[in-house]
Amino acid sequence: MKRAALLPYCVAAAMVVVWYFVSKTGLFPPSAFPSPGAVARAFIQEAASGRLFNDVVSSLFRVSCGFLSAIALGIPLGIWMGQILSARIAFLPITNFFRNLSPLAWIPFAILWFGVGDLASIFLIFLSVFFPIVLAAMAAVAGIPAVYFRVARSYGLRRFEKLTQVTLPAIMPQVITALRVTAGVAWLVVVAAEMIAGRDGLGFAVMDSRNGLRTDILVVEMIVIGVIGVLIDRVLVQLTAIPSVRWGYER
Amino acid sequence: MKDSPPLYLQNVSLSFGSVEVLRDISLSVARREFVAIIGPSGCGKSTLLNVLSGDSQPTSGTIARHGRMRMVYQQDGLFPWQTVAENISLGLRTLADEAKRAQQVAELVELIRLRGFENHYPHQLSGGMRQRVELARALAGDSDMLLMDEPFSSLDYLTRLRLRGDLARLLDERPRTVVLVTHDIEEAAQLADRVLVLTDRPARIRNEISITAPRPRQLADGSVVTAVRQILAELDMEVPSEITR
Numbered sequence: 195m196k197r198a199a200l201l202p203y204c205v206a207a208a209m210v211v212v213w214y215f216v217s218k219t220g221l222f223p224p225s226a227f228p229s230p231g232a233v234a235r236a237f238i239q240e241a242a243s244g245r246l247f248n249d250v251v252s253s254l255f256r257v258s259c260g261f262l263s264a265i266a267l268g269i270p271l272g273i274w275m276g277q278i279l280s281a282r283i284a285f286l287p288i289t290n291f292f293r294n295l296s297p298l299a300w301i302p303f304a305i306l307w308f309g310v311g312d313l314a315s316i317f318l319i320f321l322s323v324f325f326p327i328v329l330a331a332m333a334a335v336a337g338i339p340a341v342y343f344r345v346a347r348s349y350g351l352r353r354f355e356k357l358t359q360v361t362l363p364a365i366m367p368q369v370i371t372a373l374r375v376t377a378g379v380a381w382l383v384v385v386a387a388e389m390i391a392g393r394d395g396l397g398f399a400v401m402d403s404r405n406g407l408r409t410d411i412l413v414v415e416m417i418v419i420g421v422i423g424v425l426i427d428r429v430l431v432q433l434t435a436i437p438s439v440r441w442g443y444e445r
Numbered sequence: 446m447k448d449s450p451p452l453y454l455q456n457v458s459l460s461f462g463s464v465e466v467l468r469d470i471s472l473s474v475a476r477r478e479f480v481a482i483i484g485p486s487g488c489g490k491s492t493l494l495n496v497l498s499g500d501s502q503p504t505s506g507t508i509a510r511h512g513r514m515r516m517v518y519q520q521d522g523l524f525p526w527q528t529v530a531e532n533i534s535l536g537l538r539t540l541a542d543e544a545k546r547a548q549q550v551a552e553l554v555e556l557i558r559l560r561g562f563e564n565h566y567p568h569q570l571s572g573g574m575r576q577r578v579e580l581a582r583a584l585a586g587d588s589d590m591l592l593m594d595e596p597f598s599s600l601d602y603l604t605r606l607r608l609r610g611d612l613a614r615l616l617d618e619r620p621r622t623v624v625l626v627t628h629d630i631e632e633a634a635q636l637a638d639r640v641l642v643l644t645d646r647p648a649r650i651r652n653e654i655s656i657t658a659p660r661p662r663q664l665a666d667g668s669v670v671t672a673v674r675q676i677l678a679e680l681d682m683e684v685p686s687e688i689t690r
Binding site: 341344345350438441 | 514518522524
Protein backbone atom coordinates (compact mmCIF):
# COMPACT_ATOMS: atom_id res chain seq x y z
CA MET A 195 0.00 0.00 0.00
CA LYS A 196 1.29 3.44 -0.88
CA ARG A 197 1.80 5.89 1.96
CA ALA A 198 -0.88 8.22 0.58
CA ALA A 199 -3.46 5.45 0.96
CA LEU A 200 -2.94 5.58 4.73
CA LEU A 201 -3.78 9.29 4.96
CA PRO A 202 -7.59 8.87 5.26
CA TYR A 203 -7.09 6.47 8.20
CA CYS A 204 -4.80 8.99 9.88
CA VAL A 205 -7.48 11.67 9.52
CA ALA A 206 -10.13 9.35 11.00
CA ALA A 207 -7.84 8.45 13.90
CA ALA A 208 -7.09 12.13 14.53
CA MET A 209 -10.81 12.88 14.66
CA VAL A 210 -11.34 10.19 17.29
CA VAL A 211 -8.49 11.68 19.34
CA VAL A 212 -9.99 15.18 19.11
CA TRP A 213 -13.39 13.74 20.01
CA TYR A 214 -11.87 11.98 23.03
CA PHE A 215 -10.25 15.12 24.37
CA VAL A 216 -13.34 17.29 23.84
CA SER A 217 -15.42 14.76 25.76
CA LYS A 218 -12.74 14.80 28.52
CA THR A 219 -12.93 18.59 28.98
CA GLY A 220 -16.43 18.34 30.42
CA LEU A 221 -17.58 21.16 28.15
CA PHE A 222 -20.76 19.17 27.53
CA PRO A 223 -22.36 16.68 29.92
CA PRO A 224 -21.66 13.02 28.93
CA SER A 225 -25.31 12.59 27.93
CA ALA A 226 -24.91 15.36 25.30
CA PHE A 227 -21.41 14.36 24.19
CA PRO A 228 -20.69 10.66 24.66
CA SER A 229 -17.02 9.66 24.74
CA PRO A 230 -15.48 7.31 22.17
CA GLY A 231 -15.24 4.67 24.89
CA ALA A 232 -18.96 4.90 25.71
CA VAL A 233 -19.80 4.65 22.00
CA ALA A 234 -17.55 1.61 21.58
CA ARG A 235 -19.29 -0.11 24.51
CA ALA A 236 -22.69 0.78 23.06
CA PHE A 237 -21.62 -0.67 19.73
CA ILE A 238 -20.67 -3.99 21.28
CA GLN A 239 -23.92 -4.08 23.22
CA GLU A 240 -26.06 -3.24 20.17
CA ALA A 241 -24.21 -5.66 17.92
CA ALA A 242 -24.53 -8.46 20.47
CA SER A 243 -28.27 -7.92 20.94
CA GLY A 244 -28.76 -8.23 17.15
CA ARG A 245 -30.91 -5.12 17.05
CA LEU A 246 -28.38 -3.15 15.03
CA PHE A 247 -28.16 -5.92 12.45
CA ASN A 248 -31.94 -6.08 12.16
CA ASP A 249 -32.19 -2.34 11.65
CA VAL A 250 -29.49 -2.40 8.97
CA VAL A 251 -31.24 -5.22 7.12
CA SER A 252 -34.63 -3.46 7.35
CA SER A 253 -33.23 -0.20 5.97
CA LEU A 254 -31.27 -1.88 3.19
CA PHE A 255 -34.33 -3.91 2.21
CA ARG A 256 -36.46 -0.76 1.88
CA VAL A 257 -33.81 1.12 -0.05
CA SER A 258 -33.31 -1.83 -2.41
CA CYS A 259 -37.04 -2.21 -3.12
CA GLY A 260 -37.62 1.50 -3.67
CA PHE A 261 -34.43 2.04 -5.65
CA LEU A 262 -34.78 -0.99 -7.92
CA SER A 263 -38.46 -0.39 -8.69
CA ALA A 264 -37.72 3.27 -9.44
CA ILE A 265 -34.95 2.48 -11.91
CA ALA A 266 -36.93 -0.38 -13.48
CA LEU A 267 -39.73 2.06 -14.32
CA GLY A 268 -37.76 5.31 -14.57
CA ILE A 269 -35.11 4.30 -17.11
CA PRO A 270 -37.59 3.03 -19.75
CA LEU A 271 -39.78 6.09 -19.23
CA GLY A 272 -36.75 8.38 -19.52
CA ILE A 273 -35.64 6.66 -22.72
CA TRP A 274 -39.11 7.05 -24.16
CA MET A 275 -39.18 10.74 -23.27
CA GLY A 276 -35.71 11.21 -24.72
CA GLN A 277 -36.71 9.67 -28.03
CA ILE A 278 -40.08 11.33 -28.58
CA LEU A 279 -40.19 15.09 -28.61
CA SER A 280 -43.92 15.35 -27.92
CA ALA A 281 -43.56 13.04 -24.91
CA ARG A 282 -40.82 15.31 -23.64
CA ILE A 283 -42.93 18.45 -24.14
CA ALA A 284 -45.87 16.82 -22.39
CA PHE A 285 -44.13 15.23 -19.39
CA LEU A 286 -40.98 17.24 -18.72
CA PRO A 287 -42.62 20.08 -16.72
CA ILE A 288 -44.53 17.72 -14.41
CA THR A 289 -41.44 15.53 -13.97
CA ASN A 290 -39.44 18.62 -13.03
CA PHE A 291 -42.15 19.62 -10.58
CA PHE A 292 -42.05 16.31 -8.74
CA ARG A 293 -38.27 16.16 -8.93
CA ASN A 294 -38.07 19.46 -7.05
CA LEU A 295 -40.70 18.49 -4.49
CA SER A 296 -38.91 17.00 -1.47
CA PRO A 297 -39.99 13.38 -1.03
CA LEU A 298 -40.23 14.12 2.70
CA ALA A 299 -43.26 16.31 2.04
CA TRP A 300 -45.03 13.11 1.04
CA ILE A 301 -44.53 11.51 4.47
CA PRO A 302 -48.06 12.33 5.78
CA PHE A 303 -49.69 10.86 2.69
CA ALA A 304 -47.33 7.89 2.72
CA ILE A 305 -48.55 7.04 6.23
CA LEU A 306 -52.21 7.68 5.37
CA TRP A 307 -52.02 5.47 2.29
CA PHE A 308 -49.67 2.72 3.37
CA GLY A 309 -49.65 2.90 7.17
CA VAL A 310 -46.51 2.74 9.30
CA GLY A 311 -44.14 0.12 7.91
CA ASP A 312 -42.16 -1.04 4.89
CA LEU A 313 -44.45 0.21 2.15
CA ALA A 314 -44.49 3.84 3.30
CA SER A 315 -40.68 4.04 3.30
CA ILE A 316 -40.40 2.18 0.00
CA PHE A 317 -42.87 4.62 -1.55
CA LEU A 318 -40.83 7.61 -0.35
CA ILE A 319 -37.57 6.14 -1.65
CA PHE A 320 -39.25 5.37 -4.95
CA LEU A 321 -40.25 9.04 -5.29
CA SER A 322 -36.76 10.27 -4.43
CA VAL A 323 -35.15 8.09 -7.11
CA PHE A 324 -37.79 7.85 -9.83
CA PHE A 325 -37.95 11.48 -10.98
CA PRO A 326 -34.19 12.20 -11.05
CA ILE A 327 -33.55 8.94 -12.92
CA VAL A 328 -36.24 9.72 -15.50
CA LEU A 329 -34.64 13.11 -16.12
CA ALA A 330 -31.12 11.68 -16.31
CA ALA A 331 -32.09 8.94 -18.79
CA MET A 332 -34.09 11.42 -20.84
CA ALA A 333 -31.25 13.93 -21.06
CA ALA A 334 -28.78 11.18 -21.92
CA VAL A 335 -30.93 9.85 -24.76
CA ALA A 336 -31.66 13.31 -26.13
CA GLY A 337 -27.92 14.01 -26.11
CA ILE A 338 -26.79 10.97 -28.13
CA PRO A 339 -24.92 12.31 -31.20
CA ALA A 340 -27.02 11.87 -34.34
CA VAL A 341 -24.03 10.34 -36.14
CA TYR A 342 -24.47 7.06 -34.20
CA PHE A 343 -28.00 6.64 -35.52
CA ARG A 344 -26.86 7.42 -39.05
CA VAL A 345 -24.18 4.78 -38.72
CA ALA A 346 -26.80 2.37 -37.37
CA ARG A 347 -29.01 3.05 -40.39
CA SER A 348 -26.11 2.87 -42.80
CA TYR A 349 -25.23 -0.58 -41.44
CA GLY A 350 -28.83 -1.77 -41.47
CA LEU A 351 -29.54 -2.06 -37.74
CA ARG A 352 -33.19 -2.75 -37.04
CA ARG A 353 -35.34 -0.88 -34.53
CA PHE A 354 -34.72 -3.23 -31.62
CA GLU A 355 -31.01 -3.47 -32.42
CA LYS A 356 -30.77 0.33 -32.41
CA LEU A 357 -32.13 0.26 -28.86
CA THR A 358 -29.81 -2.49 -27.59
CA GLN A 359 -26.70 -1.64 -29.60
CA VAL A 360 -26.85 2.16 -29.77
CA THR A 361 -29.27 3.84 -27.37
CA LEU A 362 -28.62 1.74 -24.26
CA PRO A 363 -24.83 1.57 -24.46
CA ALA A 364 -24.68 5.26 -25.39
CA ILE A 365 -26.50 6.35 -22.21
CA MET A 366 -24.86 3.87 -19.83
CA PRO A 367 -22.11 6.17 -18.49
CA GLN A 368 -24.57 8.94 -17.63
CA VAL A 369 -27.09 6.49 -16.20
CA ILE A 370 -24.44 4.96 -13.94
CA THR A 371 -23.54 8.41 -12.65
CA ALA A 372 -27.22 9.08 -11.98
CA LEU A 373 -27.53 5.75 -10.15
CA ARG A 374 -24.70 6.72 -7.83
CA VAL A 375 -26.25 10.11 -7.07
CA THR A 376 -29.78 8.76 -6.52
CA ALA A 377 -28.59 5.83 -4.40
CA GLY A 378 -27.03 8.44 -2.10
CA VAL A 379 -30.30 10.38 -1.98
CA ALA A 380 -32.27 7.19 -1.31
CA TRP A 381 -30.03 6.40 1.65
CA LEU A 382 -30.64 9.88 3.05
CA VAL A 383 -34.39 9.56 2.55
CA VAL A 384 -34.76 6.14 4.16
CA VAL A 385 -33.41 7.44 7.47
CA ALA A 386 -35.82 10.39 7.46
CA ALA A 387 -38.74 8.20 6.36
CA GLU A 388 -38.14 5.59 9.07
CA MET A 389 -37.92 8.27 11.75
CA ILE A 390 -41.56 9.06 11.17
CA ALA A 391 -43.08 6.17 9.26
CA GLY A 392 -41.14 3.19 10.60
CA ARG A 393 -41.27 0.63 13.39
CA ASP A 394 -37.69 -0.49 12.82
CA GLY A 395 -34.72 0.39 10.62
CA LEU A 396 -31.83 2.77 11.24
CA GLY A 397 -34.01 5.90 11.07
CA PHE A 398 -36.39 4.50 13.65
CA ALA A 399 -33.42 3.46 15.81
CA VAL A 400 -32.08 7.03 15.74
CA MET A 401 -35.45 8.34 16.91
CA ASP A 402 -35.68 5.60 19.53
CA SER A 403 -32.23 6.42 20.93
CA ARG A 404 -33.19 10.08 21.12
CA ASN A 405 -36.37 9.27 23.02
CA GLY A 406 -34.43 7.07 25.43
CA LEU A 407 -31.68 9.74 25.76
CA ARG A 408 -29.13 7.09 24.70
CA THR A 409 -26.79 9.38 22.77
CA ASP A 410 -24.04 6.73 22.89
CA ILE A 411 -26.24 4.41 20.82
CA LEU A 412 -27.26 7.35 18.65
CA VAL A 413 -23.62 7.92 17.67
CA VAL A 414 -23.23 4.21 16.88
CA GLU A 415 -26.18 4.50 14.52
CA MET A 416 -24.86 7.67 12.93
CA ILE A 417 -21.54 5.99 12.22
CA VAL A 418 -23.23 2.90 10.78
CA ILE A 419 -25.47 5.05 8.55
CA GLY A 420 -22.48 6.97 7.19
CA VAL A 421 -20.35 3.88 6.63
CA ILE A 422 -23.13 2.03 4.79
CA GLY A 423 -23.73 5.09 2.59
CA VAL A 424 -20.07 5.05 1.61
CA LEU A 425 -20.18 1.29 0.98
CA ILE A 426 -23.22 1.62 -1.28
CA ASP A 427 -21.33 4.11 -3.43
CA ARG A 428 -18.22 1.88 -3.40
CA VAL A 429 -20.35 -0.93 -4.81
CA LEU A 430 -21.97 1.23 -7.50
CA VAL A 431 -18.69 2.81 -8.53
CA GLN A 432 -17.62 -0.67 -9.64
CA LEU A 433 -20.04 -0.27 -12.55
CA THR A 434 -17.80 2.42 -14.00
CA ALA A 435 -15.06 -0.18 -14.41
CA ILE A 436 -17.05 -2.11 -17.04
CA PRO A 437 -14.90 -1.87 -20.21
CA SER A 438 -17.77 -0.86 -22.51
CA VAL A 439 -18.62 2.22 -20.41
CA ARG A 440 -15.07 3.46 -19.75
CA TRP A 441 -15.26 5.81 -22.74
CA GLY A 442 -17.84 7.89 -20.90
CA TYR A 443 -15.42 8.78 -18.13
CA GLU A 444 -12.21 9.31 -20.08
CA ARG A 445 -12.98 12.19 -22.40
CA MET B 446 -29.61 -4.09 -62.94
CA LYS B 447 -25.93 -4.98 -63.21
CA ASP B 448 -25.34 -2.31 -65.87
CA SER B 449 -27.23 0.49 -64.14
CA PRO B 450 -24.86 2.94 -62.44
CA PRO B 451 -24.54 2.53 -58.64
CA LEU B 452 -25.50 6.15 -58.19
CA TYR B 453 -27.43 8.36 -60.52
CA LEU B 454 -28.78 11.87 -59.99
CA GLN B 455 -30.86 13.83 -62.45
CA ASN B 456 -31.63 17.54 -62.05
CA VAL B 457 -31.52 17.36 -58.27
CA SER B 458 -32.34 20.58 -56.43
CA LEU B 459 -32.84 21.18 -52.74
CA SER B 460 -34.02 24.20 -50.77
CA PHE B 461 -34.45 24.70 -47.05
CA GLY B 462 -37.37 27.10 -46.99
CA SER B 463 -36.29 30.08 -49.06
CA VAL B 464 -32.60 29.07 -48.99
CA GLU B 465 -31.60 27.30 -52.14
CA VAL B 466 -28.74 24.91 -51.38
CA LEU B 467 -28.43 22.62 -54.40
CA ARG B 468 -29.42 23.58 -57.93
CA ASP B 469 -29.93 21.23 -60.81
CA ILE B 470 -27.22 18.68 -60.07
CA SER B 471 -26.92 15.73 -62.42
CA LEU B 472 -24.35 13.05 -61.84
CA SER B 473 -23.76 9.47 -62.80
CA VAL B 474 -21.15 7.47 -60.92
CA ALA B 475 -19.85 4.34 -62.63
CA ARG B 476 -19.06 1.06 -60.87
CA ARG B 477 -15.68 1.18 -59.11
CA GLU B 478 -15.29 4.83 -59.99
CA PHE B 479 -13.81 7.26 -57.44
CA VAL B 480 -15.55 10.61 -57.59
CA ALA B 481 -14.42 13.53 -55.46
CA ILE B 482 -16.68 16.50 -54.82
CA ILE B 483 -14.89 19.67 -53.89
CA GLY B 484 -16.14 23.16 -53.28
CA PRO B 485 -15.86 26.28 -51.15
CA SER B 486 -16.86 25.82 -47.53
CA GLY B 487 -20.55 26.28 -46.85
CA CYS B 488 -21.42 25.59 -50.48
CA GLY B 489 -23.62 22.64 -49.68
CA LYS B 490 -21.16 19.74 -49.98
CA SER B 491 -22.46 17.97 -46.91
CA THR B 492 -26.06 18.58 -47.95
CA LEU B 493 -25.27 16.95 -51.27
CA LEU B 494 -23.76 13.99 -49.45
CA ASN B 495 -26.86 13.69 -47.26
CA VAL B 496 -28.95 13.61 -50.42
CA LEU B 497 -26.70 10.91 -51.87
CA SER B 498 -26.97 8.83 -48.69
CA GLY B 499 -30.73 9.27 -48.43
CA ASP B 500 -30.56 11.20 -45.14
CA SER B 501 -32.12 14.21 -46.94
CA GLN B 502 -34.73 14.23 -49.67
CA PRO B 503 -34.26 16.56 -52.64
CA THR B 504 -36.93 19.16 -53.33
CA SER B 505 -36.98 18.12 -56.97
CA GLY B 506 -35.17 15.75 -59.29
CA THR B 507 -34.60 12.04 -59.19
CA ILE B 508 -32.05 9.80 -57.50
CA ALA B 509 -31.33 6.14 -58.11
CA ARG B 510 -29.04 3.98 -56.00
CA HIS B 511 -28.02 0.39 -56.54
CA GLY B 512 -26.17 -1.70 -54.02
CA ARG B 513 -25.21 -1.35 -50.40
CA MET B 514 -23.97 2.07 -49.40
CA ARG B 515 -21.84 2.92 -46.38
CA MET B 516 -20.92 6.27 -44.87
CA VAL B 517 -17.48 7.17 -43.53
CA TYR B 518 -17.59 10.17 -41.22
CA GLN B 519 -15.20 12.93 -40.36
CA GLN B 520 -14.58 11.62 -36.87
CA ASP B 521 -16.20 9.72 -34.03
CA GLY B 522 -18.43 7.63 -36.24
CA LEU B 523 -17.16 4.55 -34.40
CA PHE B 524 -19.26 3.29 -31.50
CA PRO B 525 -17.16 4.15 -28.42
CA TRP B 526 -18.78 1.32 -26.43
CA GLN B 527 -17.50 -1.31 -28.87
CA THR B 528 -13.98 -2.62 -29.34
CA VAL B 529 -12.12 -2.35 -32.64
CA ALA B 530 -13.17 -5.90 -33.52
CA GLU B 531 -16.79 -5.28 -32.55
CA ASN B 532 -16.94 -2.09 -34.58
CA ILE B 533 -15.55 -3.84 -37.64
CA SER B 534 -18.01 -6.72 -37.10
CA LEU B 535 -20.82 -4.22 -37.55
CA GLY B 536 -19.91 -4.21 -41.22
CA LEU B 537 -20.18 -8.02 -41.29
CA ARG B 538 -23.64 -8.30 -39.75
CA THR B 539 -25.10 -10.13 -42.72
CA LEU B 540 -22.53 -12.90 -42.32
CA ALA B 541 -24.23 -15.52 -40.16
CA ASP B 542 -21.22 -17.80 -39.63
CA GLU B 543 -19.35 -16.78 -36.46
CA ALA B 544 -16.06 -18.33 -37.49
CA LYS B 545 -16.09 -16.71 -40.90
CA ARG B 546 -16.88 -13.38 -39.34
CA ALA B 547 -13.99 -13.67 -36.89
CA GLN B 548 -11.68 -14.58 -39.74
CA GLN B 549 -12.83 -11.60 -41.84
CA VAL B 550 -12.34 -9.26 -38.88
CA ALA B 551 -8.82 -10.60 -38.43
CA GLU B 552 -8.09 -10.01 -42.11
CA LEU B 553 -9.36 -6.46 -41.98
CA VAL B 554 -7.42 -5.71 -38.80
CA GLU B 555 -4.34 -6.98 -40.58
CA LEU B 556 -5.16 -4.83 -43.59
CA ILE B 557 -5.28 -1.64 -41.51
CA ARG B 558 -2.16 -2.73 -39.60
CA LEU B 559 -3.83 -2.76 -36.19
CA ARG B 560 -3.06 -6.30 -35.09
CA GLY B 561 -2.92 -6.41 -31.30
CA PHE B 562 -5.51 -3.63 -31.00
CA GLU B 563 -8.59 -5.79 -31.65
CA ASN B 564 -9.83 -5.49 -28.09
CA HIS B 565 -9.00 -1.82 -27.65
CA TYR B 566 -11.77 0.74 -27.48
CA PRO B 567 -11.80 3.79 -29.78
CA HIS B 568 -10.87 6.21 -26.99
CA GLN B 569 -7.68 4.24 -26.47
CA LEU B 570 -6.56 4.84 -30.09
CA SER B 571 -5.08 7.84 -31.87
CA GLY B 572 -7.18 9.79 -34.37
CA GLY B 573 -5.45 8.17 -37.32
CA MET B 574 -5.96 4.67 -35.93
CA ARG B 575 -9.64 5.39 -35.34
CA GLN B 576 -10.09 6.54 -38.89
CA ARG B 577 -8.41 3.36 -40.16
CA VAL B 578 -10.93 1.34 -38.16
CA GLU B 579 -13.71 3.39 -39.78
CA LEU B 580 -12.33 2.45 -43.18
CA ALA B 581 -12.11 -1.23 -42.23
CA ARG B 582 -15.69 -1.20 -40.97
CA ALA B 583 -16.93 0.45 -44.17
CA LEU B 584 -14.97 -2.00 -46.34
CA ALA B 585 -16.09 -5.06 -44.37
CA GLY B 586 -18.44 -7.50 -46.03
CA ASP B 587 -20.18 -6.87 -49.29
CA SER B 588 -20.66 -3.11 -49.33
CA ASP B 589 -20.63 -1.70 -52.86
CA MET B 590 -20.19 1.98 -52.31
CA LEU B 591 -18.54 4.30 -49.81
CA LEU B 592 -19.75 7.83 -49.17
CA MET B 593 -17.01 9.73 -47.39
CA ASP B 594 -17.60 13.03 -45.65
CA GLU B 595 -14.22 14.74 -45.23
CA PRO B 596 -12.90 11.56 -43.65
CA PHE B 597 -9.41 12.87 -42.87
CA SER B 598 -10.07 16.53 -42.12
CA SER B 599 -9.76 16.14 -38.35
CA LEU B 600 -6.27 14.64 -38.60
CA ASP B 601 -2.94 16.43 -38.64
CA TYR B 602 -1.30 16.88 -42.04
CA LEU B 603 1.21 14.00 -41.91
CA THR B 604 -1.37 11.55 -40.57
CA ARG B 605 -3.72 12.71 -43.29
CA LEU B 606 -1.11 11.94 -45.98
CA ARG B 607 -0.53 8.51 -44.50
CA LEU B 608 -4.25 7.75 -44.29
CA ARG B 609 -4.70 8.87 -47.88
CA GLY B 610 -2.08 6.31 -48.90
CA ASP B 611 -3.84 3.70 -46.77
CA LEU B 612 -7.17 4.41 -48.45
CA ALA B 613 -5.62 4.08 -51.93
CA ARG B 614 -4.03 0.77 -50.93
CA LEU B 615 -7.22 -0.57 -49.32
CA LEU B 616 -9.25 0.29 -52.41
CA ASP B 617 -6.66 -1.50 -54.51
CA GLU B 618 -7.25 -4.63 -52.41
CA ARG B 619 -11.00 -4.23 -52.06
CA PRO B 620 -12.29 -2.10 -54.94
CA ARG B 621 -15.38 -0.04 -54.23
CA THR B 622 -17.31 2.78 -55.82
CA VAL B 623 -16.43 5.89 -53.83
CA VAL B 624 -17.88 9.36 -53.52
CA LEU B 625 -15.63 11.58 -51.44
CA VAL B 626 -16.66 15.02 -50.28
CA THR B 627 -13.67 17.11 -49.30
CA HIS B 628 -12.16 20.57 -49.28
CA ASP B 629 -8.67 19.10 -49.58
CA ILE B 630 -7.58 19.70 -53.17
CA GLU B 631 -4.56 17.39 -53.00
CA GLU B 632 -6.68 14.62 -51.57
CA ALA B 633 -9.12 14.88 -54.46
CA ALA B 634 -6.35 15.06 -57.04
CA GLN B 635 -4.43 12.10 -55.63
CA LEU B 636 -7.35 9.74 -55.07
CA ALA B 637 -10.11 10.45 -57.57
CA ASP B 638 -10.84 9.44 -61.15
CA ARG B 639 -13.08 12.43 -61.50
CA VAL B 640 -13.27 15.66 -59.52
CA LEU B 641 -16.47 17.69 -59.46
CA VAL B 642 -15.92 21.32 -58.55
CA LEU B 643 -18.98 22.97 -57.03
CA THR B 644 -19.91 26.64 -57.15
CA ASP B 645 -20.84 28.80 -54.18
CA ARG B 646 -24.33 28.33 -52.83
CA PRO B 647 -26.61 27.38 -54.42
CA ALA B 648 -24.22 24.63 -55.40
CA ARG B 649 -24.09 23.64 -59.03
CA ILE B 650 -21.46 21.54 -60.73
CA ARG B 651 -19.10 24.15 -62.05
CA ASN B 652 -16.78 21.81 -63.86
CA GLU B 653 -15.60 18.25 -63.99
CA ILE B 654 -11.94 17.25 -64.13
CA SER B 655 -11.03 13.75 -65.19
CA ILE B 656 -7.75 12.28 -64.03
CA THR B 657 -6.91 9.36 -66.24
CA ALA B 658 -3.58 8.33 -64.69
CA PRO B 659 -3.95 4.90 -63.02
CA ARG B 660 -4.48 4.62 -59.25
CA PRO B 661 -2.86 4.42 -56.73
CA ARG B 662 -0.90 7.60 -57.35
CA GLN B 663 1.82 9.38 -55.43
CA LEU B 664 1.24 12.88 -54.14
CA ALA B 665 4.07 14.34 -56.27
CA ASP B 666 3.12 12.52 -59.48
CA GLY B 667 2.84 14.79 -62.51
CA SER B 668 -0.79 13.83 -63.05
CA VAL B 669 -1.65 14.79 -59.47
CA VAL B 670 0.17 18.12 -59.68
CA THR B 671 -1.57 18.95 -62.95
CA ALA B 672 -4.94 18.06 -61.46
CA VAL B 673 -4.26 20.26 -58.42
CA ARG B 674 -3.56 23.16 -60.76
CA GLN B 675 -6.73 22.57 -62.71
CA ILE B 676 -8.83 22.39 -59.55
CA LEU B 677 -7.23 25.56 -58.19
CA ALA B 678 -8.01 27.33 -61.44
CA GLU B 679 -11.61 26.19 -61.25
CA LEU B 680 -11.84 27.60 -57.76
CA ASP B 681 -10.34 30.93 -59.01
CA MET B 682 -7.36 30.47 -56.74
CA GLU B 683 -4.65 30.30 -59.34
CA VAL B 684 -4.27 32.26 -62.58
CA PRO B 685 -5.13 30.11 -65.60
CA SER B 686 -1.94 31.03 -67.52
CA GLU B 687 0.02 28.71 -65.25
CA ILE B 688 -1.84 25.66 -66.41
CA THR B 689 -1.47 26.17 -70.13
CA ARG B 690 0.97 23.55 -71.19
